[in-house]
Amino acid sequence: MPFQSGLVAIVGRPNVGKSTLVNHLVGHKVAIVSPRPQTTRNRIQGIVNRGQAQAVLIDTPGLHKPHTALGRQMMEEVQQALDGIDVVALLLDASEEFGPGDRFAIQRVRQFRGPVFLLLNKIDLIPKGRLLPLIAACSREADFAEIIPVSALTGDGLPLLLEKLIERLPEGEPYFPADQYTDQPERFLAGEIIREKVLDNTYHEVPHAVAVLVESFEETPNLIRVRATIHVERESQKGIVIGKGGEMLKKIGTAARQELETLFGVKVFLELYVNVQLDWRDNPALVRQLDWRRQLEQLSRE
Ligand SMILES: Nc1nc2c(ncn2[C@@H]2O[C@H](COP(=O)(O)OP(=O)(O)OP(=O)(O)O)[C@@H](O)[C@H]2O)c(=O)[nH]1
Ligand SMILES: [Mg+2]
Known part of the structure; x- marks a missing residue:
């Protein structure tokens, strides 16, 4: 066949x-x-x-x-x-x-x-x-x-x-090797998982205003070290994401780390920062920067 x-x-x-x-x-x-x-x-x-x-x-x-x-x-x-x-x-x-x-x-x-x-x-x-x-x-x-x-x-x-x-699929060779299940590299999936945990814990405009950039993703045989920045649009949103005494950020970080550890099957060390990028959603250049395919291109040039 x-x-x-x-x-x-x-x-x-x-x-x-x-x-x-x-x-x-x-x-x-x-x-x-x-x-x-x-x-x-x-x-x-x-x-x-x-x-x-x-x-x-x-x-x-x-x-x-x-x-x-x-x-x-x-x-x-x-x-x-x-x-x-x-x-x-x-x-x-x-x-x-x-x-x-x-x-x-x-x-x-x-x-x-x-x-x-x-x-x-x-x-x-x-x-x-x-x-x-x-x-x-x-x-x-x-x-x-x-x-x-x-x-x-x-x-x-x-x-x-x-x-x-x-x-309905035409005859043809497979596009991907049989053991690959996504085109999205782990680094960017990690950023998405962090964003998901922010969405799980915030309301109103905050979920829409959040973007996550993975600054570094270092793999060693039994540890992955991830450093990421959660970008929001307003100081008030930054306050919400960090929470009283940093409690919210800790909750987000713990949930993300646990899921990443299950996903990757190794220990994950997760470092999170929160940054205000005023009205980034209205800024085409900033929006483009957050596109993972562009980030990937950039990384491969470095
Ligand atoms: N009860 C029920 N809930 C579902 C089903 N499919 C998805 N959901 C829920 O619907 C919500 C939205 O699911 P998503 O998969 O994020 O929807 P989406 O179409 O990808 O949404 P966008 O990415 O925002 O366009 C989540 O809370 C899901 O758990 C379903 O078959 N039954
Ligand atoms: Mg969706």
């Missing part, structure tokens, strides 16, 4: 469960997840190998109308993720009323000429009776190659989804 391989872009509004889906299918955490919208900021590839097939899933930032330079870059990332792909999987949150935001998302994938899968996610949250009318309503909106109800959280529907995806 010839090998099949292809690129699948996972798109949808913020918070519908794209990153949860990619992590579940890959079987490793490749993208951070949070209950706050606009968590994912860059496209990240998660690789799924099954027998004679390799599906490269591209997680993307949630589709929204951007108001900042960061938002515009995030939407640019989605555009780039759609370049040269074989299948689009559009996720909707089935537990929410179908609305204008969903219609906007459907419009965005209409331009794609290949097969578009519609995934109705979070079915663990709704009574079964609500599915059929939702499927009927969605099939009136566009000509989807498949409409599949799933739960990215419980895994319901995911084996069927993977089977249907693989059917």
Whole structure:
């Protein structure tokens, strides 16, 4: 049997469960997840190998109308993720009323000429009776190659989804070696894990205003030493992230270190700093600096 391989872009509004889906299918955490919208900021590839097939899933930032330079870059990332792909999987949150935001998302994938899968996610949250009318309503909106109800959280529907995806992949050599499950180097995943722990512990504008830069990532056989800066936009946000007597920063650091140790299987020494970078989200140059692909280019030049 010839090998099949292809690129699948996972798109949808913020918070519908794209990153949860990619992590579940890959079987490793490749993208951070949070209950706050606009968590994912860059496209990240998660690789799924099954027998004679390799599906490269591209997680993307949630589709929204951007108001900042960061938002515009995030939407640019989605555009780039759609370049040269074989299948689009559009996720909707089935537990929410179908609305204008969903219609906007459907419009965005209409331009794609290949097969578009519609995934109705979070079915663990709704009574079964609500599915059929939702499927009927969605099939009136566009000509989807498949409409599949799933739960990215419980895994319901995911084996069927993977089977249907693989059917659509063209013949070809694998893009990645069989033991690689993401294109995102550990250094940047570490930065994302730290950001996730900030998101877990902060509210209102703070999660949106946070960016994490890993300044150094030194690996020795039984220790990884990570030095990172948490950038925020205001002194007041810095105060929140540090907390009374540094308690919040300590909590964030401990949670991040524990997860990094589990992930990398070695002891991690984590050093965190907090810095104010006034209105960085509105500054295209600063936004670009925080893009991990650019950081990677820079590191390889040094
Ligand atoms: N109950 C339930 N919750 C889910 C499911 N999938 C995702 N979630 C939750 O929905 C929230 C958002 O999940 P993410 O995976 O971060 O969503 P996303 O689409 O990647 O969001 P952005 O990166 O902001 O665009 C998290 O709290 C997840 O735990 C699901 O199938 N069922
Ligand atoms: Mg995400």
